[in-house]
Amino acid sequence: MSETKPAPQQGAIQITPLSEAGGAAITGIDLSETLSPNQTEAIRQAFHEYGMIVIRDQVIENDDQIRFCDAMGGTATRGKPADQRAQDGDASYGGAVHLVTNLTEDGKPLGSFGDGEVWFHHDGSFKEIPYAATVLYGIAVTSTGGETVFANMYMAYDRLPTSTKRRIDRLTALNIYDYATTGRVxxxxxxxxxxxxxHPIVIRHPDTGRKALYISPLITARIEGIPQDESDDLLAELFAFVDDTDIQFDHKWRVGDLAMMDNRCMTHARRDFPAGEPRMLRRTMVEGVAIGR
Ligand SMILES: [Fe+2]
Incomplete structure (x- = not known):
């Protein structure tokens, strides 16, 4: 009998739903290896079905996370093309890799979005072509708090009264990302x-074809084409999704979690956490396509 150990293998993929409002945990994947076409397809399908997926117990580097985003539709960068990034050893890979952390080095922040609670928002809704997905990898997590809360915006739309659906179907809204504020713009x-x-207030998801509410209290500043007070009232009515826990679920972070959230059909928020505890997530983005009704 040979004593040779078998080479590490990717196991069978298992997909476990996390809540009635979406989210699924995926096991049987090792993202330090290149995904097979079948694995890539299984992850994509789960992502579209559940709006957010988490692949747990991963030990991955920047390159692995970028390769994953490339497989999921393309890594979004804010800087140089890939060949130049490799040549000059750019630690942020041309803006593709970003740290979400409260940690500092020599008194300077190591990343951004460091402290405390963050209101519901879609990442990138202030851009002409919003990101399709945000990918976050858990490097340091707090003992309590700091959960990412997801709100399913298909469900938020579906639950609106028919009269409201009719009223907002053709409306658009101004989305602003003001780094200087953590509240209303x-x-x-x-x-x-x-x-x-x-962007339109209601969008049709480019992959699933389903309608989703596309507004958030952190980013959506004003509805276009109606008086300011009407806009304020209508937005207040629509923002009620924030209080509807039936369409929400929490993700409690663990070190080694690789989470991918869909920025077309999910908004996310962050719960407060103890200021003295280190928290660090590595963030990369998946490129999107134009969104519309
Ligand atoms: Fe975010």
Whole structure:
């Protein structure tokens, strides 16, 4: 009998739903290896069905996370092309890799979005072509708090009264990402230097074809074409999804979690956490396509 150990193998993929409002845990995947076409397809399908997936117990580096995003539709970068990044050893891979952390080095923040609670938002809804997905890898997590809360925006739309659906079906809204605020955007300021874009309030998901509500309290500043007070009232009515726990679920982070969230049909928020505890997630983004009704 040979004593040779078998080479490590990817196991059978198992997909376990996390809640009535979406999310699924996937096991049997090792993202330090290149995914097979079958694995890639299984992950994509689960992602579209559940809106958020988490692949647990991963030990991966920047390159592995970028390869995963490439397999899921293409890694979004904010800088140089891949060949140049490799040549000059850019630690952020041309802006493709970003740390979400409260940690500092020599008094300077190592990343951004470091502390405390964050309101519900879609990543990238202030861009002309929003990111399809956000991919986060758990490097350091807090003992308590810091959960990412997801709200299923298909369900938020489905639960609206028919009259509201009719009213908002053709409306658009201004989405602004003001880094300086953690609450409602100040509309009296000059936004020409701040990222912003107008998108429909209801979008049709480019892959699933389902309609989703596309607004959030952190980013959506104003509904276009109606008076400000009407806009405020309508947004307040639509933002009620924030209080509807039936369409939400929490993700409690573990070290080694690789989570991918769909920025077209899910909003996410962050619960507060103890300021003294280190928290670090490595963030990469999957490129999107134009969104519309
Ligand atoms: Fe976010």
């Amino acid at each position: 100040d509309l009296d300021q000059d936004i020409s230097g701040i990222n912003h874009w107008i």
